[in-house]
Amino acid sequence: xxxYIIRRILIAIPVLFGVTILNFFIINLAPGNPVDMxxxxxxxxxxLAATKHALGLDQPIWVQYWNWIVQLxxxxxxxxxxxxxxxxxxxxxxxxxxxxxxxxxxxVGYLIAIPLGIICARKQNSWIDYLVTGFSFFGISxxxxxxxxxxIYVFASKLLWFPTGSMNTLGGDGSFIDTFxxxxxxxxxxxxxxxxxxxxxxxxxxxxxxxxxYLRTAKAKGLSQFLITNKHALRNSLIPIITVIGIDxxxxxxxxxxxxxxxxxxxxxxxxxxxxxxxxxxxxxxxNLLAACTVLFANLLTDILYAVADPRIRYx
Amino acid sequence: MGExxxxxxxxxxxxxxxxxxxxxxxxxxxxxxxxxxxxxxESGCGKSVTxxxxxxxxxxxxxVTEGSIRFEDKDLAHASxxxxxxxxGNDISMIFQEPMTSLNPVLTIGDQLTEGxxxxxxxxxxxxxxxxxxxxxxxxxxxxxxxxxxxPHKLSGGMRxxxxxxxxxxxxxxxxxxxxxxxALDVTIQAQILKLMKKLREESNTxxxxxxxxxxxxxxxxxxxxxMYAGQVVEETDVYxxxxxxxxxxxxxxMKSIPHITNPDDMRLNSIPGSVPSAxxxxxxxxxxxxxxxxxxxxxxxxxELKPIEDKQAHSIRCFLYEEEEKxxxxxxxxxxxxxxxxxx
Numbered sequence: 305x306x307x308y309i310i311r312r313i314l315i316a317i318p319v320l321f322g323v324t325i326l327n328f329f330i331i332n333l334a335p336g337n338p339v340d341m342x343x344x345x346x347x348x349x350x351x352l353a354a355t356k357h358a359l360g361l362d363q364p365i366w367v368q369y370w371n372w373i374v375q376l377x378x379x380x381x382x383x384x385x386x387x388x389x390x391x392x393x394x395x396x397x398x399x400x401x402x403x404x405x406x407x408x409x410x411x412v413g414y415l416i417a418i419p420l421g422i423i424c425a426r427k428q429n430s431w432i433d434y435l436v437t438g439f440s441f442f443g444i445s446x447x448x449x450x451x452x453x454x455x456i457y458v459f460a461s462k463l464l465w466f467p468t469g470s471m472n473t474l475g476g477d478g479s480f481i482d483t484f485x486x487x488x489x490x491x492x493x494x495x496x497x498x499x500x501x502x503x504x505x506x507x508x509x510x511x512x513x514x515x516x517x518y519l520r521t522a523k524a525k526g527l528s529q530f531l532i533t534n535k536h537a538l539r540n541s542l543i544p545i546i547t548v549i550g551i552d553x554x555x556x557x558x559x560x561x562x563x564x565x566x567x568x569x570x571x572x573x574x575x576x577x578x579x580x581x582x583x584x585x586x587x588x589x590x591x592n593l594l595a596a597c598t599v600l601f602a603n604l605l606t607d608i609l610y611a612v613a614d615p616r617i618r619y620x
Numbered sequence: 621m622g623e624x625x626x627x628x629x630x631x632x633x634x635x636x637x638x639x640x641x642x643x644x645x646x647x648x649x650x651x652x653x654x655x656x657x658x659x660x661x662e663s664g665c666g667k668s669v670t671x672x673x674x675x676x677x678x679x680x681x682x683x684v685t686e687g688s689i690r691f692e693d694k695d696l697a698h699a700s701x702x703x704x705x706x707x708x709g710n711d712i713s714m715i716f717q718e719p720m721t722s723l724n725p726v727l728t729i730g731d732q733l734t735e736g737x738x739x740x741x742x743x744x745x746x747x748x749x750x751x752x753x754x755x756x757x758x759x760x761x762x763x764x765x766x767x768x769x770x771x772p773h774k775l776s777g778g779m780r781x782x783x784x785x786x787x788x789x790x791x792x793x794x795x796x797x798x799x800x801x802x803x804a805l806d807v808t809i810q811a812q813i814l815k816l817m818k819k820l821r822e823e824s825n826t827x828x829x830x831x832x833x834x835x836x837x838x839x840x841x842x843x844x845x846x847x848m849y850a851g852q853v854v855e856e857t858d859v860y861x862x863x864x865x866x867x868x869x870x871x872x873x874x875m876k877s878i879p880h881i882t883n884p885d886d887m888r889l890n891s892i893p894g895s896v897p898s899a900x901x902x903x904x905x906x907x908x909x910x911x912x913x914x915x916x917x918x919x920x921x922x923x924x925e926l927k928p929i930e931d932k933q934a935h936s937i938r939c940f941l942y943e944e945e946e947k948x949x950x951x952x953x954x955x956x957x958x959x960x961x962x963x964x965x
Contacts, residue, residue, distance in 0.1 A: 517721040520677055524716075525736040525787070526709035539726045614726055615771040 305611070308619040309604065316600045323596040324376075324589070328369045331585055337361065338385035338583040359385070372589065382586040386579075391590045394575065399557070399594075401471050402571030404483075405564070406556040409491045410549075413498030418545070420499075421506025422533060425514055436503060443500020452493045452566035459489060469568035490567045494560055498552060505548050509541035516540070542613040550606030557598040624794060624827050625651040625674075630687035630697065632666075632673045641899050643669045643682070645851045648926065653794065654825040658838045658859075660874075661848035664896060667831045670848075671797045674829075675714055676704045691795070710740040713788040717800040719780035723772035729756075730768035733787050740791045755786040759816060778809035782816065789820055797829045802837065814840055835878055839863065847871050850896050850907040853926055857935040867929070867937045869912045906940070914941055 339355050347355075356362045360371060375382060381391035417440075424433045460468040466488050513519070514537055522536045557572065564573030572591060579587040611617045632644040644666040651657050659667045672678045674689055674696060689696040691712065696704070708714075716722045724732055733755065734748040743751060749768070756764035759782040772780055781801060788796055798817070802810040814837065821828060830841055838845055842859040847868065855868040866872050876890035894911035903909055906919040919940060926938040929945040930952065937946070 517716060517718055518724040521716065521722045521732075521784070521787075522724065522735075523677060524675060524708055524714040526705045526707070526739060527735065528705060536724050536727070540724070616725060616773050 305608075305619060309608070312604050312607070316604075319600060320593070320596055324373065324593060325369065327589060327592045327596075328372065329365065331588055332365050332368070336583050338585060340583070372586075376593075381590045384584050384587050386582040386584045386587075391587050394587060395572075395590055395594065398570065398572045398575045401569060402564070402573065403556055405487065405490055405569055405571055406494070406560065408487060409494035409560075410498055410552055410556070412491055413495035414502060414549075416495070417499035417502035418506050421503045422510055422538065424503065424507040425510030426533060428511060433507075437507070440500040440503040443496040444504075446496075448493055448497060448560065448562045449566055451496060452490070452563055455489050455492055456566070469566070471570055490560075490563055490569055493563055493566075498555075502545070502548055505544045506541070509544040510537060513537045513540045539613065543610060546606055546609045546613060550602050550609075553602040553605070554595060554599045557595055622653055623650060624653045624655075624692065625829075626688075626690045627670070627674070628688045628690070630670070630673060630689060631685050632669050632678065632682060633685045634679070634682040636681065638900075642902070643851055643899055644673065645902075646687070646926070647846075647848070647851070647853050648687075649846045649853060649856055651795070651827050651829065654821070654827055656821065656828040656830060656841055656843045658842040658845045659829065659831045659848055660833060660835065660838055660845055662833055662896065665848045666851040667833075667848055668799050671714070671799055671829060671831055675708060675712060675797065676701070677708075677714070706740075709736045709788075709793075710791045711793055712795045712797065713791065713793040714797045714799065715781070715784045715788050715801045717803050719777050719784055719804060722784055723780055725772055728769050728771055729775075729783055733768070733783070733790065736787060737790050752786075752790070755790045756783070758820070759783070759786040759789075760812075761786070777805055778812065781805060781809075781813055785813070785816065785820070789824065789826070792824060793826060795827045795829065797831075799831045800833070801830075803832070803834070810837075817841070835874065847874070850902065851899065852907060852938065853936075854908070854938045855936065856926070857931070858933040861931055861933050861935055865931065865935075867935070867942060868939050869914050869941070870908050873911075906938075916940065 337356075339352055339359070339361060353362070360368060363371075372382070381395070383389065384391055384394055387394070420436050424436050427433055456468050459465045467486050469486075471486050472482050516537075519532055519536055522532045527536075561573035561576055563569070564571045565577055568574065572594075575587065576591055578584070579591065607619070611619060627647060627649050629646045629648050630644060631642060631646065633640045633642050647666065647670050649657060649659075659670060661667055669678070669682070672682075673684050674691075676696070676699070684697045687697065691707070694703070694707070696707070699707070723729075730749060730752055733752040734743075734745070737743050737748040737751055738745070741748075741751075753764045753768055756767060761767055761779060761782055767775070767779075772783070775783065785801075801817070802813050805813060817828070818841065820826070828841075830837070832838060838859065844856065844858045845862045846853045846856040847862075847870065848854065849870045855862070855866070855871045862871070863875075866875050870892070873890070873892040877892065879889055892911050897903055897907060897910065903920070904923065905921050906912070906915075906924050909915050909919045912919070922940070924938045924940050926936050927942075927946040928934060928936045928949050929942055930949045
């Protein structure tokens with residue numbers, strides 16, 4: 305197992321290189337460049353050229369990539385073109401809020417979805433099954449920006465229960481309660497999508513398992529329905545659930561770009577949009593790199609968890 | 621030997637989209653402590669459904685709608701789920717046909733074995749474990765101390781069936797229901813499993829309901845036999861009488877269809893022509909009418925009852941051919957009872 309993990313990490317290195325190359329070239333192929341966004345509109349072409357030269361942006365693209373990767377290997381992510389702050393610092397400031405928002409959303413979504421999925425499978429084709437699958441259909445289908453604007457309209461602007469956006473009240477004390485208040489609506493939006501998706505997987509995976517012979521054996525032993533469902537059946541339906549979690553984890557870092565934008569949540573999603581509009585390539589590259597690492601990590605974690613959940617899966 | 625189980629004219633129905641379907645109709649038999657009864661019959665005749673009815677393990681749409689099942693002094697036909705949970709695995713336990721799928725693939729053998737032991741016998745974790753190892757040794761599993769921490773996929777079919785038997789017998793049940801326990805195994809393993817079941821039966825005096833369609837297994841294991849056809853018991857008697865003196869035309873047909881060691885090599889085996897009527901449109905009269913060589917006019921319209929006749933051992937048959945003998949038996953017994961009454965008064 306340890307050998308397997310080491311091998312996977314070694315394979316991850318060339319993959320990451322590939323990801324950085326693709327990212328770098330695609331971003332540079334996009335029209336516009338950082339200098340246009342930095343200098344004031346009355347600057348002369350000479351001034352522009354001088355700035356480009358100073359930033360190294362007049363060099364061929366592979367030279368730029370080479371410079372970037374050399375710096376990266378030295379642990380230097382560079383400076384933001386727009387704010388002139390070190391990218392590492394900017395990233396650090398935005399990771400926290402995103403992890404908080406996505407972490408809470410994933411947990412809330414799963415805590416609601418997994419038990420509901422189990423109930424749906426146990427009571428297949430009952431009213432509760434129809435109700436929950438209906439809701440999950442809604443959760444998967446409705447776009448986040450639409451649901452986000454909807455809940456802002458109802459709960460923030462009409463009922464005035466929660467703030468419309470941001471993470472803390474401006475000039476407020478930044479207390480836990482304040483942050484919690486700001487969390488409720490974006491979490492509601494994200495958890496609807498995450499939970500709606502998860503319910504489906506749990507339900508179908510449980511339905512698959514519930515007809516199995518070994519559950520009849522468990523029942524013949526005199527076990528309670530609770531144990532049969534949650535010990536014998538649930539453990540056998542974990543594989544699809546783990547797969548979905550593995551796909552969801554990168555969301556933690558990738559951030560919910562649209563939701564963060566709608567709620568002005570100061571996380572990585574919002575930073576991504578800002579970096580794109582200001583052609584802040586160095587920040588964008590760093591975000592992409594971070595997202596790629598998370599995806600690779602989540603995949604590895606998923607594979608390890610498969611082996612934990614199902615002893616028949618072995619990697620040697 | 622006291623009466624342990626009495627199944628009396630049970631009817632098991634499944635609710636389907638197209639209305640109720642009767643799978644088992646008027647099945648009756650009884651069983652004493654330590655006795656083995658074999659339920660024999662072809663696929664779909666209701667053997668398994670009968671046993672699942674006793675255990676309340678039918679699918680959600682199936683239930684016993686008529687008749688009674690008495691186990692010791694309890695009425696199982698109308699027992700609540702909570703009451704059944706105390707009986708299942710404890711007083712009555714079960715082994716299934718498919719050892720490859722009957723064990724949970726993600727739990728260790730030990731987990732699955734100790735579960736029932738801890739539940740019904742209130743053993744501590746450590747005690748349950750050592751008891752489980754003891755049980756595994758008893759069913760002939762080598763290196764039981766190692767196997768207990770293995771997952772089922774590491775074991776062969778025969779080994780898994782041994783684990784199932786260990787699991788079923790661990791709480792010392794009074795009744796073991798074995799639903800075709802050897803059907804999915806190859807012949808040498810079959811023999812081992814049957815031998816093991818015999819040995820354990822002698823040690824623990826457990827009564828067994830053995831479901832099979834293999835008359836060889838019947839001859840090997842049974843004290844008595846109930847032959848089932850299309851959801852009904854058509855003949856019930858002890859194993860010697862069944863093989864020496866089978867009466868019902870279906871049983872006779874079955875006997876003729878088994879190859880015998882003294883048969884000439886080129887002899888064709890007999891078969892019963894036709895096929896079993898479907899559960900949705902059972903004939904009103906005798907269910908074997910279509911295929912019976914002795915069918916009479918009245919068999920089409922009237923339903924024969926399972927009635928005892930005079931024989932060396934108790935012997936009941938569901939067939940009009942033996943009406944005369946059944947009547948004689950009834951008369952004799954009535955006289956006997958009458959005489960007894962007079963003596964006692």
